[in-house]
Amino acid sequence: MTTPPPRHYDDLLTQVLGGALDPDYRVTASRRGGAAPGRRTTVVVTLAAFGVLLGVSALQTERDRPAQLAERAQLVAEIHSRQGRLASLHTQLTSLQEGVAAQQVRLATEIDGERSLDSRLSELTTVAGATAVSGPGVKITVADAKGSGSGIGGVVRDSDLQLLANGLWEAGAEAVSIGGERLTSLSSIRFAGRAITVNYRSLTPPYVIEAVGDPDTLAARFLQTEAGGVWLSLKANYGIGFNVETASDLTLPAEPQSRLLYARMAGGR
Amino acid sequence: MVALVGLVVGVLAGIFLEPSVPDSLQPYLPIAVVAALDAVFGGLRAYLDGIFDDKVFVVSFVSNVLIAGLIVYLGDQLGVGGQLSTGVIVVLGIRIFSNVAAIRRHVFHA
Numbered sequence: 072m073t074t075p076p077p078r079h080y081d082d083l084l085t086q087v088l089g090g091a092l093d094p095d096y097r098v099t100a101s102r103r104g105g106a107a108p109g110r111r112t113t114v115v116v117t118l119a120a121f122g123v124l125l126g127v128s129a130l131q132t133e134r135d136r137p138a139q140l141a142e143r144a145q146l147v148a149e150i151h152s153r154q155g156r157l158a159s160l161h162t163q164l165t166s167l168q169e170g171v172a173a174q175q176v177r178l179a180t181e182i183d184g185e186r187s188l189d190s191r192l193s194e195l196t197t198v199a200g201a202t203a204v205s206g207p208g209v210k211i212t213v214a215d216a217k218g219s220g221s222g223i224g225g226v227v228r229d230s231d232l233q234l235l236a237n238g239l240w241e242a243g244a245e246a247v248s249i250g251g252e253r254l255t256s257l258s259s260i261r262f263a264g265r266a267i268t269v270n271y272r273s274l275t276p277p278y279v280i281e282a283v284g285d286p287d288t289l290a291a292r293f294l295q296t297e298a299g300g301v302w303l304s305l306k307a308n309y310g311i312g313f314n315v316e317t318a319s320d321l322t323l324p325a326e327p328q329s330r331l332l333y334a335r336m337a338g339g340r
Numbered sequence: 341m342v343a344l345v346g347l348v349v350g351v352l353a354g355i356f357l358e359p360s361v362p363d364s365l366q367p368y369l370p371i372a373v374v375a376a377l378d379a380v381f382g383g384l385r386a387y388l389d390g391i392f393d394d395k396v397f398v399v400s401f402v403s404n405v406l407i408a409g410l411i412v413y414l415g416d417q418l419g420v421g422g423q424l425s426t427g428v429i430v431v432l433g434i435r436i437f438s439n440v441a442a443i444r445r446h447v448f449h450a
Contacts, residue, residue, distance in 0.1 A: 092382055092385055092389070092439060093379075096389070099393045099396055103393075111342055113395075113397075114343055115345075117401050118343050118347045119347065119349055119350035121376045122348065122349065122350020122354060123354040123359070124354070124369070124373050124405075125350070126353065127358075127359060129354075129355070132370075
């Protein structure tokens, strides 16, 4: 029994670089002490096997090539078609974005138009008496002359109130009501029996007429109109109550049954 | 000379007889070829060094091919087949290079 010689281990890289030749060659050669006797058959068979390996793998690679080429060509074609699709999608995206921008501009103008229509609508409903309004103006209280039960001249007539209302419109009033009844373009002021009706509702004296308008000028301008003159003379000559005062905050109700039965907006929107 | 004839005969047989390789072994064929190439160059160098031994050559040839295939197979099972075959090819390539360098020194005496 001999102890085996101490073994020497190199690290991996040294092994790979230095031990390129199979160390067994040296070991067997030193054991034998010279070149081996030539047994060629095994070597030839081994080399033939190597040749077969080479030939088969070369053949295989060659055989696989057309398939690989076809696959590659197909992939390239697919890449091109996808790129084309991407480009067209980009174009579509751009045009859609332009469309969105245009629609946004349109929307903005629509909103503007709607807003101006809204403000015009509220203005018109105010003028037409369809909504309640409030604001400064004048408050005129008229009453029959005291002790005028017999005399015809001391009673307030429907035509007097019509004159008064027209005078207020003329003086620049924006909304007028008589006894809490809003005057519109369809309102009526009439005698029915012994009472005056406004919008077909009977009123009793004293009659309170409220008009919204410029509080500084409305009263003065009203008194300068023909109606103002007539009423001043009625007060002076017949003792009819006629009191004009400025009010800072009046609230006029809406005219409840203003409904157009026949008129339609021209142009039709 | 006879050895060279054996190699040529083997190549021709491989090409013209077209032995069918099982599908499961096909991925290991290139690695086996590289490993065999390493053994062949090693044998050639030993021959030129005057220490060639046919038994060692056959054993190194067969074991090289089998071990290379086995390593790559193991790598495939572990999911690192590509990296392992790259490693095997790098190591074998380095060995082939240094063996060929030694052969060149023998042939050209440089």
